[in-house]
Amino acid sequence: MxxxxxxxxxxxxxxxxxxxxxxxxxxxxxxxxxxxxxxxxxxxxxxxxxxxxxxxxxxxxxxxxxxxxxxxxxxxxxxxxxxxxxxxxxxxxxxxxxxxxxxxxxxxxxxxxxxxxxxxxxxxxxxxxxxxxxxxxxxxxxxxxxxxxxxxxxxxxxxxxxxxxNANKMGSVAGKVIIEDSGDTIDWSKLGSGGWSIPSNVEEIKFKKVDAKYVVYMEKAAVWERLHEDRFWNKQNCIIMSSQGQTTRGIRRLLQRLSVEHDLPILVLTDFDSWGHYIYSVIKFGSISLAHMAEEMAIPKAKFLGIRAGDIEKYGLQKHFIKLNEQDIARLKQLSEYEWFKNSKQWQQEFKMMKQFGAKAEIQALSARGISFISDKYLPEKIKNQDWIE
Amino acid sequence: MxxxxxxxxxxxxxxxxxxxxxxxxxxxxxxxxxxxxxxxxxxxxxxxxxxxxxxxxxxxxxxxxxxxxxxxxxxxxxxxxxxxxxxxxxxxxxxxxxxxxxxxxxxxxxxxxxxxxxxxxxxxxxxxxxxxxxxxxxxxxxxxxxxxxxxxxxxxxxxxxxxxxNANKMGSVAGKVIIEDSGDTIDWSKLGSGGWSIPSNVEEIKFKKVDAKYVVYMEKAAVWERLHEDRFWNKQNCIIMSSQGQTTRGIRRLLQRLSVEHDLPILVLTDFDSWGHYIYSVIKFGSISLAHMAEEMAIPKAKFLGIRAGDIEKYGLQKHFIKLNEQDIARLKQLSEYEWFKNSKQWQQEFKMMKQFGAKAEIQALSARGISFISDKYLPEKIKNQDWIE
Structure with missing residues (x-):
């Protein structure tokens, strides 16, 4: 060799x-x-x-x-x-x-x-x-x-x-995208209810066709299955991607490549809680332990789509509040002091509201409004109004 | 409607x-x-x-x-x-x-x-x-x-x-299998390094072509990636499937359907520890909380492939022993008293050896013998010799 x-x-x-x-x-x-x-x-x-x-x-x-x-x-x-x-x-x-x-x-x-x-x-x-x-x-x-x-x-x-x-393997993706990987041509729009299983290492995949206006990344696989069953990616011309909790390096690099190579906005969808905000923080700004990898991993153009404090009243999610525990309160304080959140009025507003509510809320609380409320109303409205945090 | x-x-x-x-x-x-x-x-x-x-x-x-x-x-x-x-x-x-x-x-x-x-x-x-x-x-x-x-x-x-x-969504699969799902035809042998992402609900998928002699199910996605990179499923004519730890209902049903509808042996590959043995126990015999679902979930024909106690000496894994802690010892005792393990000489031998070793071992310890030792030697030898527990 x-x-x-x-x-x-x-x-x-x-x-x-x-x-x-x-x-x-x-x-x-x-x-x-x-x-x-x-x-x-x-x-x-x-x-x-x-x-x-x-x-x-x-x-x-x-x-x-x-x-x-x-x-x-x-x-x-x-x-x-x-x-x-x-x-x-x-x-x-x-x-x-x-x-x-x-x-x-x-x-x-x-x-x-x-x-x-x-x-x-x-x-x-x-x-x-x-x-x-x-x-x-x-x-x-x-x-x-x-x-x-x-x-x-x-x-x-x-x-x-x-x-x-390689890092851990986790997560699924669907959308009108065709890639080449290990000699196979793979169409992300033709993979049934399962979608493509994201490998731990996405460095060698090649994008052959990317027909999408943005990417929605969500922390919960169940939400991904909801959007996928509703063919959200087809109706809205986007890519949907999820892990199960943890955002692996493979997923972060795949999001980053779509952001950099195809200039797609990356919209992050999490629970209204500190864990969700931290997931977003890592995706957008990187993490302390991987500070040396910012160029490969951080996605400065990522936007936080929801659940936002303002959604709580707008969509009647107060009844599904989950009370903050001590750990939540400590985490909330920590996050609000991060340098990149400290000078953001929008983020300080989110943190202030969460403190006032004394509560967090889950993305699936939207299901109380109807099983496809998230695909039919919540997401299209927010995206149309660009109701996100840059 | x-x-x-x-x-x-x-x-x-x-x-x-x-x-x-x-x-x-x-x-x-x-x-x-x-x-x-x-x-x-x-x-x-x-x-x-x-x-x-x-x-x-x-x-x-x-x-x-x-x-x-x-x-x-x-x-x-x-x-x-x-x-x-x-x-x-x-x-x-x-x-x-x-x-x-x-x-x-x-x-x-x-x-x-x-x-x-x-x-x-x-x-x-x-x-x-x-x-x-x-x-x-x-x-x-x-x-x-x-x-x-x-x-x-x-x-x-x-x-x-x-x-x-639906239950949780997790896991990947590859092999010479063609399915139909949600109107798409999906070839599990042509999905690059990622494989097909297993949905939470596999009731409506249809097997169009199944060209495989057996299924290897492993608890670790990293082991799946090893076998997949080595094209193990192609060389050995089998299907490889994994989750990440937990075996979801979707995976159990997919394994069960391949066992019942296509009469494929299901070979389970886990660490040599009580957690691995428990994973196998649930796949084969079902679980107490889902006893009413045995017909849909349990796979009586599942076989335990390894890591077995006998592999430890044969493949020199003693140097990679991890000492049993108190919890391990309690769990080992519990498992050895399960009715379905109590009368199995082979299982009692496994438990006895683990107690004697005072240690457990991980499947990835095989990597100390070479990165592809598992695909080139360990698995082919075991499968050829039918070295498993029925």
Whole structure:
């Protein structure tokens, strides 16, 4: 296999593999025009050079964590600052982490070599072995390999998906979109009641046709099934996407690609509660732990569609209020102090109202108005009136 | 709309609905040749008759819960006994439940009428309203409508899917299978890296072509992605299916339909731990809370493929042992005393070994042997040798 490039595997109908050009969308975001493969090789070479020169081998990387994360007002996302740190092999405080980073880099290189993808858990087991003639394991806990993978994201400036390490798989999508993926042509409008199952890694899918004006992303699969049964995506010319609770990296990247590559507004639909607001916050602004991935993950153009405080009275949802508990109140306070929410009048209004209500409400409370009220009235009205928070 | 039958909605490409004959697979399991619609009408009529005769309106139904659940040795599933109970309207202990059952029956009738499906949460909100001139809500908690739906399953002898109430949506599937669903023809072998997203309700899908020797069901989506990337289903001529942890009713029914309608062995692949064993137990024998649904849900022909105690030594998984905690030990004891496991030498051997090991192991520990060890060696060997528990 050619080592100078990171090649993509494509599966033919017979299950045979063939090579094609490198087509990872995540990789294209790297400004240096390098490939993940080259970056890993460079890392290895620099360590070998240090050794040959009799120097203490070192890895240099940006500091992660709160002390080096800031809200980039221009990009409107969380971002990593410019603090860097050096990790040395001959330093009792560094040596294990140094070894782990190199070990995981080697695993990623092998994955790229063999054109296969692994989960975080797989990588942990692949790294987990005892150093010969000692009783010391290279890793004892998945947290260690997870951290090493995040370090490699920073060192190489490629996402772990580009390094062939996948996140969780979850979620469904439907709409008038045709994609190519692993040699198959897939029409998201012709997949029955189930829809397309979103993979953990969406870097290599290609959009062939996107006939939609916007995307509605919802946290609840049951709401997705409601909209899908009502053919909402067909009537409104949009894409509907959901997970089940957690918004996986695969889903965030798919939303982001539709936002960036096809300029589609991403409308987020959650419960009227702090968890829903947090889901939105992560989608739009990114998260502290993934601040270094903002370019691949954050969606500054995402809009919050609902449930909004104003919907409560308008659609008579007060009777379906659920009282805030202590945790809800603490979370609400926390969210209202986020830098990106602090200066937003609209968000402060949402938080103030929730505090006044002393209550939250679920999206499914709309079903009390009729099973298809959400598809026939609530969403079309809101979208027509652009009743969302930018 | 014709009221004498429960009609199915089919969606045409333009999003228009048309009626077709009743094609719900779950309904076909009802021995009386009744329809869910008729059963609900009968329930209503009997209450009206009681009222007209000046009698205390009553509903008769089988008792649920442990006192009326037994292990049916012939069917090899959990089943409901013949204890019945009567619920009266004029009885302070019964009246609220009586009202809730009738209210939810009316909601289900409306769902069938409008050819739409609702989630459990939707049904709760549809039932949740205040009785006029009182401060009493028909329901205050989703548990109440959930119970009412289970009661209606028993009263009508139709599953809640047949009554158009859906469970959670989760899971993916791939294989050389062609189905028809909601007017679309879907080829499970041509859906890229994602696969088909399994809907919450699979009663109305039709199998057009099933080219597979068996089904592998796994609890972990990451393992599914591994097998899918390796085109395991193509090389081994099988179907691969997964959820993410929890096995939803939609997945159980899909597995059961493939077992019953296509006589495919269902091979269950989980971690070597009590949670994995419990997942298998529910798939094969059913569960106490759904004992009345054994015919639709239990899969007596399901086989436990692994991870088995014998695999631990054979594949060197001891180094990846995870120590049992107190909860694990309690759960292990509980499982080993289940009637259907108590008399199985093979299962008692598994439990004994786990106790001896004092440890559990994860399926992904196989990745320590190589990323595709599971697809290239572990599974093909086990399946060739029929190394499973019947």
């Amino acid at each position: 050619a080592k100078e490039d990171h090649k993509k595997s494509e599966q033919s109908k017979s299950g045979q593999k063939k090579l094609s050009d490198h087509e990872c969308e995540g990789c294209k975001l790297n400004s240096t025009k390098q490939t993940p493969y080259n970056e890993l090789i460079s890392l290895g070479k620099s360590v070998v050079q240090d050794i040959n020169k009799g120097k203490n081998p070192k890895i240099e990387l940006s500091v992660r964590g709160l002390s080096n994360v800031f809200y980039d007002k221009e990009a409107k996302t969380l971002a990593l600052g410019d603090k860097t740190a050096q990790r040395f092999f001959f330093n009792v405080a560094h040596t294990k982490k140094f070894l782990q980073t190199i070990e995981v880099a080697s695993i990623c290189k092998n994955l790229l070599d063999s054109m296969k993808h692994a989960s975080l858990r797989d990588v942990f087991y692949m790294a987990k072995r005892t150093i010969p003639n000692t009783k010391i394991n290279i890793v004892d806990d998945q947290k260690e390999t997870d951290k090493a993978i995040e370090d490699l994201e920073i060192i190489t400036d490629f996402s772990r998906e580009c390094l062939h390490v | 014709a009221k004498e039958d429960h009609k199915k909605s089919e969606q045409s490409k333009s999003g228009q609905k048309k009626l077709s004959d009743h094609e719900c697979e779950g309904c076909k399991l009802n021995s009386t040749k009744q329809t869910p619609y008729n059963e609900l009408i009968s329930l209503g009529k009997s209450v009206v008759q009681d009222i007209n005769k000046g009698k205390n309106p009553k509903i008769e139904l089988s008792v649920r819960g442990l006192s009326n659940v037994f292990y049916d040795k012939e069917a090899k599933t959990l089943a409901l006994g013949d204890k019945t109970a009567q619920r009266f309207f004029f009885n302070v202990a019964h009246t609220k439940k009586f009202l809730q059952t009738i209210e939810v029956a009316s909601i289900c009738k409306n769902l069938l009428d409008s050819m739409k499906h609702a989630s459990l949460r939707d049904v709760f909100y549809m039932a949740k309203r205040t009785i006029p001139n009182t401060k009493i809500n028909i329901v205050d908690d989703q548990k109440e409508t959930d119970k009412a739906i289970e009661d209606l399953e028993i009263i009508t002898d139709f599953s809640r899917e047949c009554l158009h109430v």
